[in-house]
Amino acid sequence: MRTLLTSAQMRSADQLTIANKPIASIDLMEKAARAFVQCFLRDEFDTSKSVAIFCGKGNNGGDGLAIAHLLMTNGYENLKVYVVNFGEKQSDDFSINLQRIEGTRCKKIIINQAADLKNLKADIIIDAILGSGLNKPLAGEFEVLARAINKLNKKVYAVDVPTGFFAEGKLPKDYNGIKAYKTICFQRPKINFFFPESAMATEKYEVVDIDLDENFIQKQEADFYLIEARDIEKILQPRKLFSHKGTYGHALIIAGNSHTMGAALLSAMACLHTGAGLITACIPQGGLTALNTTLPEVMALPRDEYTRIEDPRKYQAIAIGPGLGTGADLEKLLERLIIANQPLIIDADALNILGKRPDLLDKLFANTIITPHMKEFDRLFGNHDSWWDRVQTAKVNAKKQGIVIVLKNQYTFICLPTGKVMINPTGNPAMAQGGMGDVLTGMITGFIAQRYSAADAAILACYIHGKAGDYLAKEQFVVAASQLATRVSKEIKAIISQ
Template identity: 50%
Template sequence: MQQLLTTEQMRAADQHTIRREQITENDLIDRAAGAFVRLFAVEYPDHNIPVDVYCGPGNNGADGLVIAGLLQQMGYQHLIIHLCDFAGKAGAAFLVKLEWLRKKQLNVRSLDTIADVKTASDGVIIEALFGSGLNKPLGGEWSELIRLINQSGAHIVSVDIPAGLPSEGVINPDGSVIEAELVISFQRPKINFFFPESAAALSRFIIADIGLDEVFIQQQQGVFHLVTENDLRQIIKPRKRFSHKGTYGHALVIAGHEDTMGAALLASSACLYSGAGLTTAAIPSSGLTALNTALPEVMYVPAQRLTDNGSLQSYSAIGAGPGLGKSTETLEIVRLLLSAGKPILLDADALNCLAQEKTLLEQVPAGTILTPHMKEFDNLFGKHASWWERIETARIWTKRKQSVIVLKNQYTFTIDEQGMVFINPTGNPGMAQGGMGDVLSGIILALLAQGYLPAEAAITGCYIHGKSGDKLATNQATIRASELAAGIPQVLFELTK
């Protein structure tokens, strides 16, 4: 897992690299600027495009000054550098780089007041105002400058992080923030890039490797981790010779109502495609024809037969909730599962039952996986003002209950029994359609049935789910949950070959 760093930890990584390599802070600024420019040139290869570079008074502004000089060396013809220092507090690194830049005969303009700002609309603005060191909301002339840049009509590219966006912590939805089309961030994405509130500040980001010590970074103590494909290759167990259906567990899917059989079919199909040795669906009898027609490999058990713990002992793992409905019967099923002594996953209407009777939430056994979306999470744990607060609540609860929460999002967060947060990078907006959560539950349940630990099953399931969607998104705009489920075997194949 890639360790994600707080602002202070990133500063420590910078200083460690400076000491270890016996370089200066200015050398590291040059290195960062060079890495930025290499990626910028790929994104904007036209050397005739107008480029305005807005530089604040600190190290981020120093990055911007060097970036401007390097772009000139690469042949960019129309460069204007705007020096933004409304308070007269330019840092030492900024002054050193400004002296270097002035020797290059570039068009350098000083913005002493907001009245001096004149933005262009037909090119690119490189925003290097503050970087990750900003620790307070922007106001006054800075806020007005950000407003003018945002309204310029230019393509906005931020250096490391959009001005006004904190690297971590609660994001103020009313704060003044640059609205970047692209962020080229140094070494690691900022933690807040993965939170939905950051959508106002950036459309996408890419990472520039600036040569910080990766061993040092990975040794840092932190809560947030970014899942990588290599992690999945270490977790997923290839199928072995002489194994059989009994080797890969028996999953029970308790889902569907007379009017919502689609949810049961989607969850069951995902469980089947994800490799459970046996999959049984507990569904209404009215859905049996649909089940036999769509998924003949999935077995059937009448839900009314699930009356006591003895009726559940033949299953390796049990998942409940998709399309079950909010009924007394659903509530009784949830009560039964909480005492079943089996690995369980609770989703959708099973979560609604826990929210309805909060005493049940306290009875959740260790190792349980909950898979809420934002509204379900708030129903369970109370209203939250931000996603950062939701993560903090989830961390407290998972540590106390020794269970796992999968908090669904564009970048889904898995919070494990130690309160660690694992961010899933796969998935895309084309997956924003009904049924995707049912498929995710089926994938995770199949992995539970095969013997994966709860956190492993959740992290792996989220990655596979998003990866299947990403493969489909290469040639189509929207993705149906059923076709995503059908793509799971190919993803598993590629991750184990």
Template identity: 45%
Template sequence: MKILPVEKIREADAFTIENEPIDSVDLMERAASKVYDWFMKRCKTKEVSVKIFCGIGNNGGDGLALARMLFFTGIIPQVFIVRFSDKMSRDCEMNFNRLKEETETPMYDIFSEDDFPLINEKDIVVDAIFGSGLNRNIEGFAAELIKHLNDNNAIRIAIDIPSGLHALGSQQTTDNGQKSSFKSHNSHQIFKADYTLSFQFPKLAFMFPENDAFVGRWEVLDIGLHKDFIDNVETLNFYTTEDMAMPILRKRTKFSHKGTYGHALLVAGSSGKTGAALLAAEACLRTGVGLLTAHLPKDALLPMQIYLPEAMTSIDKSETHCTEIDDIIPYTAIGVGPGIGKNAETTTLLKKIIQEATQPLVLDADALNIISENPTWLSFLPDNTILTPHPKEFERLFGKTNNSYERLELQRKMSVIHNIIIVLKGAHTAITFPNGTCFFNSTGNPGMATAGSGDVLTGMILSLLAQRYTPQEAALLGVYLHGKAGDEAAKEIGENSMIARDIVKSIDN
């Protein structure tokens, strides 16, 4: 699913209006009907108090059209027009007049704080004040209204985007790169939605953790924008859905054998961190690799043989850490990092692998920490090497940023400059590619925030690389399947009780 900037969404609207063809007010009607359908599926009674707050632009028009539809269903909403300007958009005014002429919906104007209605916890508050085109902070009585709407326990629903939240997130520029008056989010100036209903596309802002308190649970409503435009419009940002990820997964063929599915080398483990090697190794095998060799310190041999007899082993001369490997040529793909520590000899080994490997590489954990202490190594990473940092590891590698938007742009820049794939782990894990595109993952849950979860992901990506998926496919599919396995584990065990092994056990689901 594509994530479009506001200017492209406007182009999609215009293209649909011209080529369907459809009048803009009828397209607004279609959008409002999707919100209405969503609402009615969840509303168990008509005895419900709905307060709809409408601006004077097209977002307000959506709210006014929704109010009319609810009225004819028998739900009588209260509508409040937020008069921060004396001008209404054409379509908003048309829906305002229709609501006034065709229904007996109670309507009130808000010109100042004196006009604010009381909100109680049994109300359903609908935000249709400011749409996705906002690129400045909300000021004046409108800002105070947002604060007023947030200061209660009512159910809050945002149409398209919470008012006050910039569609691109926490940045200081508009979609076309021009500086805007928007400087930084003030939480008192952003509507805090329990549910956000986004039209046709998710917004980039939904992907960022600092916006979670405002967005709540979000859904994309298909309002039927023209398929030709959607198929052909270019964008840098995507949201990975099942229909994008699962077609990548190949079926096994009848006459295949273990050699068909590759031979992975996993360099992992050190004193006190053997568990990381075990988790990554099992995840690698469970994801379908034909053969796995785990290069381990001597101390890790017995635990590996007992825990995972299916794994072959290459034993280091050191009891406690990895120092050297005789030959990396036989392997289809190489993964380095889970639990290896930062011993000087391990550092030398990592550098040797990076310099000599011709196979696809995935680097995680301590491998990333070593590189962060040797930043010039980034310049000689093999093309399409996959790095899988969590936010702190990313910061150590590439530097601090002020917010998630800046971090995304830095991540994108580093992928392009170094020709590498960066998997930045999080609630919507962000994968950036050397062509500048970014794919945000749709699977996963908070139960996966547990020790060893990242080691499992490394093993899964390594497995896919060894099976000769391209690095791009391995990163995208590995992250998606990792999150999906986590979701299956959460269903069985619950998020609070999940451990990394539960994710591994759910890979086959």
């Protein structure tokens, strides 16, 4: 897992690298500028375009000045540097880089107030005004300047972080900073890039390596970790000779209703392709034809209002919720399963039942997995006005109750009983289709049935779910949940074969 650091921790990593490499801070700045420029030139290879670089007087501005020098070296002739002179203080490395461009052909313009910015004609803007570490909205001349730059409607590349954006912590509802097309950040993505509110500040981001001390970074105490492909490769276990269906567990999926059998079928299909040895679908009597026709490998346990799961311990994994409904009989069924003191995978309508029965939420057995989307989460734990607060609540409750909370979004947050949050990077907007959550629940259930731990099952399912969607999205505008479910086994095979 890749450790995600706060802005203060990243500054410590800078300082440790400078002290231990050893490398002068101005040389580390030059290395960062080179990494930025290499990334920038892959996107903007037309050197005839005009570029305006806005530089504050701190180290972020020093980066901007070094970038200006390197862009000129790489053929950008029509380039101007705008020095944002809104205070007396300036960093030593900024001063050194300012001296370095004094004798060059680069045109330098001093902005003493935002009103000085007039008739800017650049094709591209590079934002190097303020770096990370900001923890309050822009004010005064900085706010006016950001508004003026945004009004230009130019393509903006931000250096490390858009000016006005918080690297971590609760993001304000009304973002008033610079809106970047792309942020090129150093060594690690900012934690807040994974929160939906970041879309106000940057359309995309790319991380470039500047050779900071990785051993130091990975050893830092952190709350957030980014899942990587190599983590999945370590967790996944290949199938062994002489194994059989009993080796890979028996999964029970309690799902579907008269008008929502698709949810049950999708969950069972995903569980099947994830590798559970045996699968039983507890579904309404009216769904038997659909199940037998679509998934002949899956056994059926017909469900009526009196259904009980007589011996839940004979199943290695039990999931409940997709397309289930919320009637009184289903509430009783869920309650009986919870008080049986066996870990469950709880999704969709079963979460809605929990939202009305907080007493049941408090009785969840250790290592139960719940998989809410935003609205389901807020019904369980109260309304939240930011994703940062929502994830903090998930962290607290996962640790307090010893459960795994899979909080679904573009980047899904997997909150573990340890208090750590694993962020899943796979997936894409083509997957914004009904049924995707049902598939994810089936996959988690399939991994639990195969005796993976709750944490590993959630991590594997989220990553492979998104990876399958990424593969299909290469050639499709939208990805259907049923397509994704049948792709899962191929993704698992590809990972294990590496």
